[in-house]
Amino acid sequence: MTDFSPVVEAGVEHRFGPYGGQYVPETLMPALAELEAAWVAVRDDAAYRAQLGGLLRDFAGRPTPLYLAERLSELAQREIWLKREDLMHTGSHKLNNALGQALLAKHMGKERIIAETGAGQHGVASATACALLNLQCVVYMGAEDIRRQAPNVQRMRMLGAEVVSVEAGARTLKEAVSEAIRDWVTTVATTHYIIGSAVGPAPYPALVRDLQRVIGDEARADLLLRAGRLPDRVIACVGGGSNSIGIFSAFVSDVGVALIGVEAAGAGMDSGRHGAPLTAGGRSGVLHGSLSAVMQDADGQVTEAHSISAGLDYPGSGPQHAYLRDSGRASYVAVEDDDAVKAFKEVTRLEGIIPALETSHALYYALHEDGADSTLDLICLSGRGDKDLAEVIAHDE
Amino acid sequence: MSKSARDRVAAVPQTGEDRIAAAFALRRGRAALMPYVMGGYPDLPTSLAIGEAYAANGADLIELGVPYSDPLADGPVIHAAGTAALQAGATLAGVLEVGEALARRVPVILMCYVNLVLARGAERFARRLSDAGISGMIVPDLPMHEAGEVRDACHAAQIALIPLVAPTTPDDRLTAIAAEARGFIYVVSVVGTTGERPAFGDHVGGLLARVRKRADVPVALGFGISTPSQAGEAADAGADGVIVASRLIRAVSEADDPAAVAGELVAQLAAGLIR
Ligand SMILES: Cc1ncc(COP(=O)(O)O)c(C=O)c1O
Numbered sequence: 206m207t208d209f210s211p212v213v214e215a216g217v218e219h220r221f222g223p224y225g226g227q228y229v230p231e232t233l234m235p236a237l238a239e240l241e242a243a244w245v246a247v248r249d250d251a252a253y254r255a256q257l258g259g260l261l262r263d264f265a266g267r268p269t270p271l272y273l274a275e276r277l278s279e280l281a282q283r284e285i286w287l288k289r290e291d292l293m294h295t296g297s298h299k300l301n302n303a304l305g306q307a308l309l310a311k312h313m314g315k316e317r318i319i320a321e322t323g324a325g326q327h328g329v330a331s332a333t334a335c336a337l338l339n340l341q342c343v344v345y346m347g348a349e350d351i352r353r354q355a356p357n358v359q360r361m362r363m364l365g366a367e368v369v370s371v372e373a374g375a376r377t378l379k380e381a382v383s384e385a386i387r388d389w390v391t392t393v394a395t396t397h398y399i400i401g402s403a404v405g406p407a408p409y410p411a412l413v414r415d416l417q418r419v420i421g422d423e424a425r426a427d428l429l430l431r432a433g434r435l436p437d438r439v440i441a442c443v444g445g446g447s448n449s450i451g452i453f454s455a456f457v458s459d460v461g462v463a464l465i466g467v468e469a470a471g472a473g474m475d476s477g478r479h480g481a482p483l484t485a486g487g488r489s490g491v492l493h494g495s496l497s498a499v500m501q502d503a504d505g506q507v508t509e510a511h512s513i514s515a516g517l518d519y520p521g522s523g524p525q526h527a528y529l530r531d532s533g534r535a536s537y538v539a540v541e542d543d544d545a546v547k548a549f550k551e552v553t554r555l556e557g558i559i560p561a562l563e564t565s566h567a568l569y570y571a572l573h574e575d576g577a578d579s580t581l582d583l584i585c586l587s588g589r590g591d592k593d594l595a596e597v598i599a600h601d602e
Numbered sequence: 603m604s605k606s607a608r609d610r611v612a613a614v615p616q617t618g619e620d621r622i623a624a625a626f627a628l629r630r631g632r633a634a635l636m637p638y639v640m641g642g643y644p645d646l647p648t649s650l651a652i653g654e655a656y657a658a659n660g661a662d663l664i665e666l667g668v669p670y671s672d673p674l675a676d677g678p679v680i681h682a683a684g685t686a687a688l689q690a691g692a693t694l695a696g697v698l699e700v701g702e703a704l705a706r707r708v709p710v711i712l713m714c715y716v717n718l719v720l721a722r723g724a725e726r727f728a729r730r731l732s733d734a735g736i737s738g739m740i741v742p743d744l745p746m747h748e749a750g751e752v753r754d755a756c757h758a759a760q761i762a763l764i765p766l767v768a769p770t771t772p773d774d775r776l777t778a779i780a781a782e783a784r785g786f787i788y789v790v791s792v793v794g795t796t797g798e799r800p801a802f803g804d805h806v807g808g809l810l811a812r813v814r815k816r817a818d819v820p821v822a823l824g825f826g827i828s829t830p831s832q833a834g835e836a837a838d839a840g841a842d843g844v845i846v847a848s849r850l851i852r853a854v855s856e857a858d859d860p861a862a863v864a865g866e867l868v869a870q871l872a873a874g875l876i877r
Pocket of ligand 1: 278297298323325326327401402403406442444445446447448449515516517561563564587588589
């Protein structure tokens with residue numbers, strides 16, 4: 206490990222090493238400045254914290270449990286502890302961010318919320334927060350994701366959100382984010398964009414991380430109390446990178462703890478049909494407002510990602526992850542579609558927990574790859590997999 | 603334009619900035635007309651023919667778009683054209699060849715998203731533009747405080763880096779942007795993406811005046827201008843130049859003979875700007 210100095214304690218970073226920045230149309234620049242100022246003002250404000258803390262506890266069900274998975278531990282021959290974000294209201298970690306940002310929007314006096322979604326979990330979380338706080342909600346979702354995550358589309362609509370089908374490109378998460386940004390360019394005076402992962406122009410990557418950090422803070426304190434030690438490895442799946450940066454953040458200065466992000470290898474890294482820009486390496490690039498690891502061709506055209514899991518089917522990555530990778534503080538690996546499905550079933554049968562397909566990538570890695578020098582793994586169980594049943598059944602046929 | 607600039611124009615303009623200044627100074631209408639062509643749409647030869655038709659029908663400058671996978675500043679018409687161009691096999695190299703050919707007729711401004719610039723490296727990119735005779739570059743997703751490296755590269759290659767300002771841009775940013783502006787300032791007429799609009803708002807005259815007060819380069823208005831009468835109104839509101847894009851791209855997408863139709867539309871726009 207090189208001379209790594211933690212940056213996660215700092216304020217609203219615009220850059221993580223060379224990564225990050227604000228590559229957006231000029232129209233949005235004042236809105237980003239307004240958002241940053243609002244966040245800096247409320248993040249230490251007692252009233253905001255009390256309001257958010259109360260909602261996270263009583264509405265959303267935090268703290269989430271930390272669970273020692275005995276049968277997975279037996280299989281892996283080491284202790285496997287699961288941070289149960291799947292047990293949070295709406296079924297994934299996404300609500301931590303959506304609630305925090307929706308409250309922030311209220312403080313800014315914005316009455317219309319837009320969001321993008323891939324797996325539908327962030328869309329459901331945003332629609333839920335908006336129902337609770339009486340905000341108008343529009344969710345952009347790729348047409349292919351609307352097909353493969355149908356239960357979440359129904360949930361969003363039932364919650365009162367408008368779901369807009371995006372037909373461009375591969376009709377998945379990348380296009381949904383682009384369309385949300387275009388909406389925001391047009392409606393910025395009245396609208397707040399709740400971005401769903403630790404991506405986008407500054408201040409979003411820092412803002413989303415700060416709101417997801419609760420995952421790592423709770424898990425670290427619980428584990429110290431119950432296992433009396435820190436984990437050897439912290440493992441989380443990486444789409445844009447919000448659940449992973451949320452859990453990593455609490456452990457970054459624990460230099461003995463390995464941080465491992467698991468991306469989607471899709472049909473295989475060699476096939477080029479994957480969603481693993483951090484693992485693949487190569488030239489960095491700009492996507493959705495920040496410089497980070499990006500899948501692109503020689504001209505700089507961003508290429509399509511591929512993954513069975515809609516939430517990891519994204520050619521970009523959060524800028525702080527690119528920095529953690531380059532500095533050596535975290536490492537990134539990728540797991541293929543078939544293996545993720547295998548872990549999905551295994552964990553369902555062994556533990557009675559149906560994990561999201563996104564999370565199943567991290568679970569496969571922990572259960573079946575490497576790990577000889579770990580005696581205790583902490584895995585972020587980022588969400589539940591009810592939404593994925595149809596996709597897994599179809600995969601088998 | 604200052605007298606010294608005029609003298610430079612009288613000689614053969616060497617730098618992109620000078621060529622742009624000359625085009626504004628010698629414009630035929632009340633405002634310089636800058637139609638937009640998407641490179642490689644519907645294919646490379648046709649996009650060249652469209653640009654040539656623009657030049658033959660009254661364009662003072664041409665804006666050449668490079669198709670991009672994720673055009674965040676563009677509305678549905680230009681987005682779709684870019685996607686079609688990429689599907690038809692357009693590459694950066696091919697589009698720059700179109701630019702090189704058009705630059706022999708009128709000054710060409712490249713409209714290009716930042717990742718394409720960074721992928722090649724800002725210096726190499728700017729030098730390539732210079733070699734092609736292209737005069738300026740607009741990067742819609744590169745706000746001024748991120749532009750340092752690209753600005754230096756453009757400066758070294760004598761390419762004008764043309765900034766955008768929006769109705770949302772506050773005065774202090776406007777002042778800072780105007781101070782760095784080269785070629786002209788591109789004023790975005792609406793809070794929104796590119797696309798045709800029935801009318802541009804009353805705010806435009808005030809916006810142009812706010813920019814003009816701070817600028818020592820020409821001020822051009824774009825986004826949402828689609829008819830000859832709108833072009834005339836933009837000139838009346840104080841624009842030194844008008845940029846027309848989505849209307850022309852839509853016509854191209856609907857036409858059997860895109861170059862002829864696009865040329866005819868540009869002739870009408872030029873007539874709308876006649877003194
Ligand atoms: C359950 C779950 N985990 C992980 C992700 C990936 O997102 P991120 O990398 O931001 O945590 C998603 C995204 O939809 C998700 O629904």
